[in-house]
Amino acid sequence: xxxxxxxxxxxxxxxxxxxxxxxxxxxxxxxxxxxxxxxxxxxxxxxxxxxxxxxxxxxxxxxxxxxxxxxxxxxxxxxxxxxxxxxxxxxxxxxxxxxxxxxxxxxxxxxxxxxxxxxxxxxxxxxxxxxxxxxxxxxxxxxxxxxxxxxxxxxxxxxxxxxxxxxxxxxxxxxxxxxxxxxxxxxxxxxxxxxxxxxxxxxxxxxxxxxxxxxxxxxxxxxxxxxxxxxxxxxxx
Amino acid sequence: xxxxxxxxxxxxxxxxxxxxxxxxxxxxxxxxxxxxxxxxxxxxxxxxxxxxxxxxxxxxxxxxxxxxxxxxxxxxxxxxxxxxxxxxxxxxxxxxxxxxxxxxxxxxxxxxxxxxxxxxxxxxxxxxxxxxxxxxxxxxxxxxxxxxxxxxxxxxxxxxxxxxxxxxxxxxxxxxxxxxxxxxxxxxxxxxxxxxxxxxxxxxxxxxxxxxxxxxxxxxxxxxxxxxxxxxxxxxx
Numbered sequence: 001x002x003x004x005x006x007x008x009x010x011x012x013x014x015x016x017x018x019x020x021x022x023x024x025x026x027x028x029x030x031x032x033x034x035x036x037x038x039x040x041x042x043x044x045x046x047x048x049x050x051x052x053x054x055x056x057x058x059x060x061x062x063x064x065x066x067x068x069x070x071x072x073x074x075x076x077x078x079x080x081x082x083x084x085x086x087x088x089x090x091x092x093x094x095x096x097x098x099x100x101x102x103x104x105x106x107x108x109x110x111x112x113x114x115x116x117x118x119x120x121x122x123x124x125x126x127x128x129x130x131x132x133x134x135x136x137x138x139x140x141x142x143x144x145x146x147x148x149x150x151x152x153x154x155x156x157x158x159x160x161x162x163x164x165x166x167x168x169x170x171x172x173x174x175x176x177x178x179x180x181x182x183x184x185x186x187x188x189x190x191x192x193x194x195x196x197x198x199x200x201x202x203x204x205x206x207x208x209x210x211x212x213x214x215x216x217x218x219x220x221x222x223x224x225x226x227x228x229x230x231x232x233x234x235x236x237x
Numbered sequence: 238x239x240x241x242x243x244x245x246x247x248x249x250x251x252x253x254x255x256x257x258x259x260x261x262x263x264x265x266x267x268x269x270x271x272x273x274x275x276x277x278x279x280x281x282x283x284x285x286x287x288x289x290x291x292x293x294x295x296x297x298x299x300x301x302x303x304x305x306x307x308x309x310x311x312x313x314x315x316x317x318x319x320x321x322x323x324x325x326x327x328x329x330x331x332x333x334x335x336x337x338x339x340x341x342x343x344x345x346x347x348x349x350x351x352x353x354x355x356x357x358x359x360x361x362x363x364x365x366x367x368x369x370x371x372x373x374x375x376x377x378x379x380x381x382x383x384x385x386x387x388x389x390x391x392x393x394x395x396x397x398x399x400x401x402x403x404x405x406x407x408x409x410x411x412x413x414x415x416x417x418x419x420x421x422x423x424x425x426x427x428x429x430x431x432x433x434x435x436x437x438x439x440x441x442x443x444x445x446x447x448x449x450x451x452x453x454x455x456x457x458x459x460x461x462x463x464x465x466x467x468x469x470x471x472x473x474x
Contacts, residue, residue, distance in 0.1 A: 147384030151413050155458040156465045168468045176388050190471065202473040216468055221392040223467075227460040228393045231405045231453055234427065236439040 001183030002144030004033055004048035005153070005170050006110045008122045008134045011163045012195045013112045016170040017048045018144075018178065020185040032205075034189040035060050037113075039071050040199040044113040045079055046191055050143035051107030051127065052098075058090040059083070059107065076115040083111050084129035091127075110141050113193060120195050148180045149173035167192045168216075171206075175217040188213065238420030239381030241270055241285035242390070242407050243347045245359040245371045248400045249432045250349045253407040254285045255381075255415065257422035269442075271426040272297050274350075276308050277436040281350040282316055283428055287380035288344030288364065289335075295327040296320070296344065313352040320348050321366035328366075347378050350430060357432050385417045386410035404429045405453075408443075412454040425450065 017033040049056035112122035254270040286293035349359035
């Protein structure tokens with residue numbers, strides 16, 4: 001399983017991803033699901049990936065091989081289009097062979113960042129290679145184990161959230177998801193892209209034993225118990 | 238969609254269910270998903286149902302027709318077995334015809350209560366008619382839209398929760414689920430069965446405009462915002 005989440009805000013975009021990959025319970029490994037393409041002063045493209053690891057690694061590798069072309073796309077939109085096209089290319093290579101073994105080759109991506117001369121943009125590339133963009137009204141994009149964080153994110157996060165608050169909120173979302181699904185696990189990658197910086201200034205990796213992550217995780221049961229304590233008793237007729 | 242939840246506690250069992258049924262967005266209706274069989278002083282059997290409404294209604298109707306036999310099963314376990322058998326009987330009648338139209342005939346049930354001479358018991362009957370029992374370690378059973386409430390229930394509810402606290406907690410779970418999935422909706426049925434009463438003493442229906450339910454729903458964003466406010470800021474290197 002995977003949990004990737006990104007939130008667009010008026011002052012930038014925050015990204016968070018876990019690192020657990022597995023093929024059954026006996027084959028568990030860690031791979032970062034966050035990839036950053038950076039041409040300082042020109043363009044930042046952050047990718048979060050979910051789905052079949054062989055597929056997503058091939059897509060990332062091909063984009064890295066074609067880095068010059070990829071980063072020279074006329075707009076951010078066309079860079080996202082290139083991610084979708086590369087995904088289709090890898091699926092054209094692998095999907096039929098995997099289907100014979102009933103293995104799903106699908107992968108999907110969150111792609112966000114900024115190209116000089118444009119506002120920051122944030123997209124979700126579907127397994128079919130088409131894509132949608134986040135907006136002021138729907139600033140949140142998620143991949144993988146997306147349900148457990150929704151009760152938090154849907155009420156606590158908005159386009160007008162400060163970037164620091166959005167970063168905290170996404171880490172809380174990651175902490176509660178890790179608590180409920182053992183297939184979502186640290187290291188956790190966090191990147192807060194500041195609008196118009198056109199370079200990565202705030203990025204951090206949290207290892208499994210990170211004290212801050214443990215602190216956030218511990219805030220959750222406290223909040224839930226307070227909530228239950230605060231609720232008035234049910235009156236039965 | 239549906240949300241049904243039941244929690245076993247040392248002092249009884251609490252049940253909650255929504256009432257939204259739908260076949261597409263244009264055919265939306267309300268049906269209670271809670272059915273109570275009561276032989277005061279002898280036995281209480283509470284059923285919560287999810288899945289295909291035609292299937293679950295047929296199962297309930299057949300059990301009501303055979304009420305005398307159903308309530309005379311030698312133990313609570315055998316009553317649950319009868320629910321599974323009746324489900325198989327209805328599926329044997331309907332499933333093949335529905336499959337031709339690619340309609341899923343499946344239904345599932347939470348069945349709990351108490352028979353005189355036994356402790357309270359709580360079971361989940363799967364669509365195949367087999368079943369599992371809740372326990373001290375795993376006191377919670379859910380059907381339908383089960384994800385959104387987990388972040389609350391997994392930390393705030395346990396076998397040793399007082400019956401009143403468990404009732405509040407399940408209603409909070411219902412409130413947050415209704416907030417996130419419009420296909421889960423009031424009226425909400427709540428029943429708190431008190432151990433060894435062998436009759437229903439505490440049951441309440443909450444209509445869509447219920448003030449208490451609205452109050453619980455309003456506590457959620459407050460709790461989430463306090464949680465985010467309390468989390469210390471992320472330190473970037």
